[in-house]
Amino acid sequence: MSANSRLTIAAHALAWIGLYQRQGHEVATSEQIATSANTNPVVIRRLLGELRRAGLVESRRGVGAGWSLARGLESITLLDVYEAVEPGPLFAMHRATPDQGCVVGHGIQPAMQGIYEGIEETLRHELARVTLEKVLRDVLAAPRQPL
Amino acid sequence: MSANSRLTIAAHALAWIGLYQRQGHEVATSEQIATSANTNPVVIRRLLGELRRAGLVESRRGVGAGWSLARGLESITLLDVYEAVEPGPLFAMHRATPDQGCVVGHGIQPAMQGIYEGIEETLRHELARVTLEKVLRDVLAAPRQPL
């Protein structure tokens, strides 16, 4: 489907900020997060900007600038992140509108629309069941690399 | 997500063939289906080729060539079509592997992997609940355009 990594990177960033704050720091910089995620700081700032628009994080400017959580990790779900970061639907319709003179061409879009809506609703429900708190817990539960 | 229309077009093609066969015809051509879906016959042949590999349709060559269902519409589910037509996962991991020296960078991929697997399993379950028979029923239930 040519899936993208936006949800993954956004969850990574939130988990990173959350852990960093638990260690006593006030704000995290896009530079630090980008290093952990092995990507470019601008990519992180873009994603965090969308999360801020959704009210999940806050940013400070000036000296001592950076990013902090607007809500606790336990109150943020993957659905919140998904909706902030993925605008479009899961499945697309025909590019060109099908032949309306054909029975199938005429009825296929409303039919699939209805089916897709139900499926996306289920997906949302599943995403809503996973909090970022659980994500961080799973992250920390990963087996340590033996040196 | 940059969603594609492959599942939609494949379902369209199967519903079209199914209806056409119920009207007494033996095989449908990619040309006819492409006209209904308002796309190119090659696009249809490519998709139907994948459905054939999955055992959902059959094709004849030579004179009187075309496509026919290998199984009844009531025994084909959207999951069958989805698996035939969409190879990859729903969500992607990081492009570059994250910093393994960072706790989050190290644990994020197994954590998200596990979460994503559960979600995709639910998606599959939902897709499996919809038969192509139901799709065709919904298609035919669409309100007629008044002339």
Added chain:
DNA sequence: GCTGACGTAACTGTAATTGTTACAGCAGGC
């Protein structure tokens, strides 16, 4: 051998994602 459609390669256009550079703007410290 003629015909009509499949099977598939090859190429193009378009769009999305990601990475990257560049630079203006802000806020606190000196």
Added chain:
DNA sequence: GCCTGCTGTAACAATTACAGTTACGTCAGC
């Protein structure tokens, strides 16, 4: 009042996938 470090955002390149299109070899029945 200027310096500094980071945000905010524009702009562009590289890569990739999807969809559309053309072209042509292949097959099977007449």
